Every structure is written in C-alpha cells, then in structure tokens.
Amino acid sequence: MSGTENLYPENQDIWFERIMDEYGDRLTKLSYNYTKDWNSAEDIVQDVFITCYKQYEKIDKIVSFKAWIFRITINKCKDLLKSSIFKRVVTNSNLLTLTKSSELSPEMAIMKSGEEEFLSACVLELPIKYREVITLYYYEELSIEEISEILKINRNTIKTRLNRARMKLKALLERWRYDGERT
Missing domain, CATH: 1.10.10.10 (Winged helix-like DNA-binding domain superfamily/Winged helix DNA-binding domain)
Incomplete structure (x- = not known):
C-alpha cells in the first residue's frame, strides 16, 4: 500500500481507516466471488481487517501490502468454503435456489x-x-x-x-x- 510508511507507527487508527477505505469494497467483491453470499463476504472482510489491525506492528516487514491483504482474504474465503457449517447452511439453504431461479435475490438482480x-x-x-x-x-x-x-x-x-x-x-x-x- 502506498503511503503506509508515513503512517507507521505514528497513528494506527488513521492507517486502519485508510486501508478500510482503500480495500473494503474490493475485498468484499473478491470474497463474494468465492462465497456467492454477501453476508459471508462482508464477515470475511471484517475478519481480514481485524487481522490487519492486529498485525499493525509487523506491517513494515510486509513487502507487498496489496498481495498480503488479498492472500489473507482468499485464505479466509477458502477456509469458510471448506467448513462444514458453510456447506450445510449455504448449500442446503434457499440461497442457491434463489440464485438459480427466475426470481433473483436483490444482489443478483443488481448484478x-x-x-x-x-x-x-x-x-x-x-x-x-x-x-x-x-x-x-x-x-x-x-x-x-x-x-x-x-x-x-x-x-x-x-x-x-x-x-x-x-x-x-x-x-x-x-x-x-x-x-x-x-x-
């Protein structure tokens, strides 16, 4: 992330707000591409940002912040997809039938x-x-x-x-x- 250096270590909150603004929508869309569920995608992104916040002290050791945050997001998506609860809840719910039926969910209608x-x-x-x-x-x-x-x-x-x-x-x-x- 450009400019990370000038925010480290003086103000963690400004840095955190900046990465949320810069990556929030992109990571949510990326997560949605994996999960096909907006709520799960948003939960994953919140979890990613919590990880970022906790790793703030080590941020100067990360070579490419963008690659790092994308990798965390992808790993969390894959972990969720492997989880048995996700398989039971999402694949057995009406979410899949909604996306394949003629009556689309609001998210799919917008897409x-x-x-x-x-x-x-x-x-x-x-x-x-x-x-x-x-x-x-x-x-x-x-x-x-x-x-x-x-x-x-x-x-x-x-x-x-x-x-x-x-x-x-x-x-x-x-x-x-x-x-x-x-x-």
Whole structure:
C-alpha cells in the first residue's frame, strides 16, 4: 500500500481507516466471488481487517501490502468454503435456489442490470480456480506475477487457467445469448 510508511507507527487508527477505505469494497467483491453470499463476504472482510489491525506492528516487514491483504482474504474465503457449517447452511439453504431461479435475490438482480453486471454473473458461474484468476487479473488488474505470488501457484499455471477461464466465459456468454436469456 502506498503511503503506509508515513503512517507507521505514528497513528494506527488513521492507517486502519485508510486501508478500510482503500480495500473494503474490493475485498468484499473478491470474497463474494468465492462465497456467492454477501453476508459471508462482508464477515470475511471484517475478519481480514481485524487481522490487519492486529498485525499493525509487523506491517513494515510486509513487502507487498496489496498481495498480503488479498492472500489473507482468499485464505479466509477458502477456509469458510471448506467448513462444514458453510456447506450445510449455504448449500442446503434457499440461497442457491434463489440464485438459480427466475426470481433473483436483490444482489443478483443488481448484478444482472447491465452488460458489465451480466459478465460478472457469468464469471460467478465459473469454477473457483478460474473465477479467482479472472477476478484478480481483470477486476483487480494484477499482473500474472502478482497473481502467482498471491495464490502461490506457478505463473504458467496462472496463464493456463486464464486461457481456460476465457474459453469457458466465451462458451457461457454464447450459451446464455443462444438460450435467449440475454440478447
């Protein structure tokens, strides 16, 4: 994060407010891409910010703050997805039926309101390993190298996943348009 140095160690509260402003929405969207649930995404981001606040004294040792905070967020998302309570509550609840039914939740209705939102809905249909690289590359505008560092995956694997994700997105877009859901 640019400017972290001049806020450390004088004022932790200003620094904390600044990272919340700078990363709050982005991390919530990233979390939503994993969980497909706004409440879970918001909870994860709160947990990430608590971790940041607790790690304030060590912040000067972090080489890339952006990579660090994204990695924490992704790990917390993956932990939640692995948890048995998430599997029982979310997959057995009406949340999935709402997102797949013709009657959309308010969040999904907003996402489908325009072309950009339509593409976002298609991205959410991708398997998580493709969704995460698309999100980090196109939405967060991270380089292949940065994504490799965040996900701890080889650069060539990132490139392969990006190519496969693009092909899957293209097929999804064509199928949805062909089915008449979107013209």
